[in-house]
Amino acid sequence: MDFAASVKKTDVGIALYLLAAVAFFIIPIPNFLLDIMIAFNISIALIVLMNVLFVQEVLDMSFFPTLLLFTTIFRISLNVSSTKLILSSGDPGNVVRTFGTFVGGNNLIIGGIIFLILIIIQFMVINKGSERVAEVSARFTLDAMPGKQMAIDADLNTGAIDDQEAKRRRDKIQEESAFFGAMDGATKYVKGDATAGLIITVVNMAGGTALGMINQGLPFAEAIQQFGILTIGDGLVSQIPSLLISLSTGILVTKGSKAADFSGTLVKQLFGLPKVLYIVAGSMAVLAFTPLNTVLFLGFAAAFGVSGYSMSKTLGEEEIEQEVAAEETEAEEIRKPENVVSLLQVDPIELEFGYGIIPLADVNQGGDLLDRVVMIRRQIALELGTVVPIIRLRDNIQLNPNQYIIKIKGIQVTEGEILFDHYMAMNPGYVEEEITGIPTFEPSFHLPAIWITESQRERAESLGYTVVDPPSIIATHLTEIIRSHIAELLTRQDVQNLVDNLKESNPVIVDELIPKLLGLGDVQKVLQNLLSEGISIRDLLSIFEVLADHATTTHDTDVLTEYVRQGLKRAISGRYFAPNEVTQVITVDPKVEQDIMASIKQTEQGAYLTLDPERIKAIIGSLEDEIKKIEDMGRTPIVVTSPIVRMYFKSMTQDYIKDLIVVSYNEIDSNVELSSVGMVTG
Structure with missing residues (x-):
């Protein structure tokens, strides 16, 4: 409830700030209220400057472009109100008058020169530089976005960062591009504000002088002196906060986007090298023996020399502290028990x-x-x-x-x-x-x-x-x-992720198969069997349909794999056999197939071959001869067997001939034409 109330108060405060700016354009305000608003405007400008100076990262001031617009419109509304009071009553309040008499030296020429100097500094130096920096920053930030996105994707894929960190970095890139793009346009507000301040001052000067001569009967010299002092005071009152906001803009766009302690880093970069301070101290000492003020320059030479010595001593202590801290950190890391656990992690x-x-x-x-x-x-x-x-x-x-x-x-x-x-x-x-x-x-x-x-x-x-x-x-x-x-590399967790993905679009088949008919481990084994022979499991729906059809009769994952392969025969044929072309293959002697089937022993753990080693050696020798013949023809060796023998023949040969393609007749599409160029005997 307190938080909601706080939010409402801030909403009301911002709304009143903007409504006051609009009201000041329309409704004349008394000079005492103008004094309050001018003091408030100066304090807001100082708050903005101090925040920009000490904020660690530019994105911490992400609403700065909007803030520029708000402060600019409020400041111009005060300009309009003070103009009304100057021209109507000649009394714009204590603050404007004091700025004209005290800051401007109660002299029209001195006040005018100070005002023009402030305008030149703001318009030609700070605004022009800030505008250019903001424009270049926006361009380079936008140009760098694709590279930064690719770097994040690369870090994510190599495991350097997790999904949450990748999302945070992507959001930060978006925020940076939006911020610098907005700053590129927002600097135009500041530039326009300086121009408007100059025009308003000239109009006030001319209008006030004319009204003083016509309405009050004042001579020209007295009228221009009286209204000129007030106009210069009004210009200074608005231009000083405007200069502070311009300075804030320049600091923010030149600060960079990296988090840093601005003041500490700035001082360290400026006075952080002892040899630089020694050189400056020596230069100032030499200048002390010229007609310049000897005491003054010797004093600065001594100050810089002492600063250089102090900095070199501080740097030496920092290096020792860093070495000690690094050693302590390393010792702490070694002593931490959780580090032993982290060593157990194995990258796939x-x-x-x-x-x-x-x-x-x-x-x-x-x-x-x-x-x-x-x-x-x-x-x-x-x-x-x-x-x-x-x-x-x-x-x-x-x-x-x-x-x-x-x-x-x-x-x-x-x-x-x-x-x-x-x-x-x-x-x-x-x-x-x-x-x-x-x-x-x-x-x-x-x-x-x-x-x-x-x-x-x-x-x-x-x-x-x-x-x-x-x-x-x-x-x-x-x-x-x-x-x-x-x-x-296919883990149960990977299979679960694939199952979850399929369940989003086909929940019925998943609910029917897992865990009613098969466990997740059984499905994993089938998928591993397919992948081990290079068969894609992308069509997971077809695989699950076949498994659901046959899991009611057998839970043998090797047999289920054969059923799935037959269900994927279009994909298998498309992978190994060219359409509208006769494919030359190797077949297996029916007697060899019969001997293989006769030697199969079924156990609770699965089936295995008990074929005589000499017979296996003879079969492998015949197979190698046939493979050599077909490779000499520039073809990829493909062995075709009967469906019931395929997995046992593949199991028997995989230790001798790596990556041999073995398919059954039931895995070949009907439109594929085959030509046997050899037969495996034994």
Whole structure:
């Protein structure tokens, strides 16, 4: 209730402030009330100046452009009211008269010169500079927005910040762009205010003199002296607060957007280097022995010398304190029990690199590796239908400068090495003229390649070489590693997130399947089986439909995976078989299939093969021969089996032949044409 009342009071206060400004334009006010309002206006200007001076961040004064408009209209309304009193009664009140006689020296010429000097300072120096700074700040803030947004996205995707921090930073960027854009326009208020003050003063001078001569019968010299002093007082009364507001605007737009203790930082930057103070002290001492005031300059020399000595001593103490504080902080961190717990955290995917590769990951040095990591996650999500965990990028001084390693769940699974400022050129097989370079192997697929320089790149491409830059090499390698390990990276929490996402649009199928027919772990196992063979789980609705149809008869996740594969046959056919083209495949001898089925042993934990090792060796040997034949033809080896044998044949061969494509006849669309070019015997 108190808070609501407080809000209402502030609303009423702001409304009265603006209504008073409007009323002063229309209703004549007595001179004593004008004195009160002028004093109030000066105090508001001082409050604004002090707030701007000591505020730590410019966004803490985000309503400053609106405040400029409010104070400007209020100040002009007081100008109009004082003008009415000067012209009508010749008595605008004590404050205006005192400013004309005391501040202006009770002399029309002196007061006029002071007023003109204030106008020139405000209009030509402060306003012009503030307007230019505000314009440039607004332009650069808007131009920098896309880069800042990309940097936030990169930090979010690499795990440096969480979603909440990313949202806070995005909101701050929006606020900064809105603030500097508004300040660019608001500085025009201040500039216009100074111009209006000059025009009002000239009009008051001329009008007051004319009225004094006509209505009061005063001679010209007396009339211009009397009304001129009052006009100059009125001009000074309005121009001094206006100058304070202009100064506040200049401080705010030149202050920058970083949080800082303004006064402390300013003094430290100005007097923070002892050698500068020593040089100034020496210069002042030299000047003391010229015809200048010797005592005065020697006094300043001594003061600066003592200040330099004091500052050097203070800096030495600060360095010692910082070292001690750092050691104490490090000791406290080591002693903290929660730090041991933090060491247990294992990142799903890590890319560590030597210091020579840092420029590729540093946005400030033009590196785009962070952006490529973002694209990898998008690519995998579109291709396989699962969200890749946060990819952690960090430098490792223990590695060779150009070396990088990729870890899955804290364990290194592969490594690579690049040559910075070089390109990798690979012969696709039809290059007639070879180019010289440093021999190497492409890390993702272990293909022979050579390192070439920038000057050789254009010629290598014209000869038919495939040329890639170092960031692309690392990104491709990382993508392939993620693809090959994506099944083990799929956690129950990831599956739950996918289920929740599906439930928003298809709640019926989710409620029917989980947990009535299958547990979350069973669904996870099926999805992992699909991902392990490169089958996309993006069509989660179709997968759940098939699982709901068959989970009533079996809970064996391997068998359910086969049913799902058959339900996804259009996607599988589109992935492995070209339309309107005969695909050459390898088939399996029916006798081999019968032997495999006869050797299957069913247990409570699942089924496994008991085939004789010699027989397995013979089957693998035959398979390798057939694979070599089809690879020599420039084709990708695809083995086709009967549906009941597919998963057992794949299980038997996966330890010998990595990434072998094995599909069943039920997973092939009816419009696909096949041609058997070999048969696996044993």
